[in-house]
Amino acid sequence: MKLRTLAVATTVALIASLAPTTAEAAPKRAYQVSIKISRTQADVGQTIRIAGRVAGPKAAKKRLAIQRKVGSGKWRTVRKVRTTSRARYSTKVKVTTAGRQYFRVVAPKSSKRRAGHSKTRALTGFRWLDLTQQPSMTPTGRGAVRGPVTVAGRTYPSALTYRFAADMFDVSWRCTTFKATAAVPDGETTPATLTTVVLKRFAGDTEPKVTPTPLAPGRAPVPIRADLTGQRVLMLHPSTNSPEMATVIAPRVRCSINALPLLTVPTS
Numbered sequence: 002m003k004l005r006t007l008a009v010a011t012t013v014a015l016i017a018s019l020a021p022t023t024a025e026a027a028p029k030r031a032y033q034v035s036i037k038i039s040r041t042q043a044d045v046g047q048t049i050r051i052a053g054r055v056a057g058p059k060a061a062k063k064r065l066a067i068q069r070k071v072g073s074g075k076w077r078t079v080r081k082v083r084t085t086s087r088a089r090y091s092t093k094v095k096v097t098t099a100g101r102q103y104f105r106v107v108a109p110k111s112s113k114r115r116a117g118h119s120k121t122r123a124l125t126g127f128r129w130l131d132l133t134q135q136p137s138m139t140p141t142g143r144g145a146v147r148g149p150v151t152v153a154g155r156t157y158p159s160a161l162t163y164r165f166a167a168d169m170f171d172v173s174w175r176c177t178t179f180k181a182t183a184a185v186p187d188g189e190t191t192p193a194t195l196t197t198v199v200l201k202r203f204a205g206d207t208e209p210k211v212t213p214t215p216l217a218p219g220r221a222p223v224p225i226r227a228d229l230t231g232q233r234v235l236m237l238h239p240s241t242n243s244p245e246m247a248t249v250i251a252p253r254v255r256c257s258i259n260a261l262p263l264l265t266v267p268t269s
Contacts, residue, residue: 032057032108032117034065038124043096044255045128051104052091058113060088066107068118071098076105099128099259125257127177132252133159136263137168144168145237150248152184153221162186162248163195167238171264172254176229181252182222183214185245190218193245197227198236203264222250229254234264 032055039050055063067080082092094104103121110116133147145161145168161168172179183195192215199210210232214225229235235254239247254261 029113029115030057031115032060032111034106034108034117034119036104036106036119036122038104038122041123042125042127045096045099045126048093048095049124050091050093051106051122053089053106053119055084055088055090055108057108057111057117059111060084060108061086063088063108063111065090066109067092067094068105068107069094070103070105072101078107096124096126099126099257101125101257127255127257128259129253129255130261131159132168132170132181132249132254133161135170135254135261137170138264138266139167140169140236141165141167141238145249150250151187152248152250153219154187157222157250159252160248160250161237161252162246163237163239164244164246167236169264170235170237170254171262172229172232172235172256173258173262174231174233175258176232176235176254176256178255179225179227179229179235179252181225182250183216183225184220184222184248184250185216185218186248187219189246191243191245192217193239193247195225195247195249196236196238196240197225198234198238199227199229199232200234200236201231202233203266216247225249 034055035053037052043049063084065082066078068076069079070076080094082090084090103123105121106119108117143166145163145166149156149158150160150162185193195214197212200206239245
């Protein structure tokens with residue numbers, strides 16, 4: 002009997018020594034963080050609202066980190082916020098760059114829980130690019146004169162002025178809108194037509210969007226606009242077969258890139 006009792010005691014002790022500790026069997030859970038963003042597209046300079054809730058011990062009045070990642074870059078903290086007494090949070094973050102970017106919210110660890118973070122939410126940033134500051138290809142061998150222009154007695158500091166000239170901009174299927182105003186510069190007496198051409202492809206586009214805008218001397222600038230969604234090329238020019246002059250004032254494109262590339266001739 003004594004041997005049997007000893008064997009049972011030894012077995013129990015062995016099992017106890019091999020069993021995991023309480024901490025190993027039940028590791029600390031991570032904080033649970035929810036997230037909502039107010040929009041999925043925004044222009045540079047605009048703000049988005051990020052809000053949600055944290056679940057777990059000591060979640061009230063907890064300090065959180067709002068993090069952003071641009072493209073395939075690293076997560077960086079852009080703002081810190083504290084939860085309310087009900088463990089909710091809400092803050093605003095300014096969009097500072099164009100392109101695809103991501104947001105998440107991180108709750109640091111505590112004595113009760115491991116650090117946790119929310120799911121990722123994506124946003125596309127857009128930037129309005131001044132075409133007088135962007136590269137262009139000049140199919141006629143001569144591009145616009147870039148600089149101030151005077152129309153109907155008023156001087157505009159940013160313009161593209163054309164005579165026997167044209168510009169082609171590579172909007173790279175990454176832009177949504179072109180807008181500007183157009184006019185005949187002071188000192189010119191010949192009416193002009195400013196032509197806007199939008200192409201899906203650099204070459205072989207069978208359905209280009211061509212929009213002529215008649216312009217009269219001595220008149221105030223008229224608005225011009227084009228939808229660039231899904232388009233590759235934006236071309237601007239007056240009639241190239243006459244000496245008429247046309248100017249495009251404050252030309253801008255809204256794009257999900259921070260600068261336009263230079264349009265190049267395809268090699269094949």
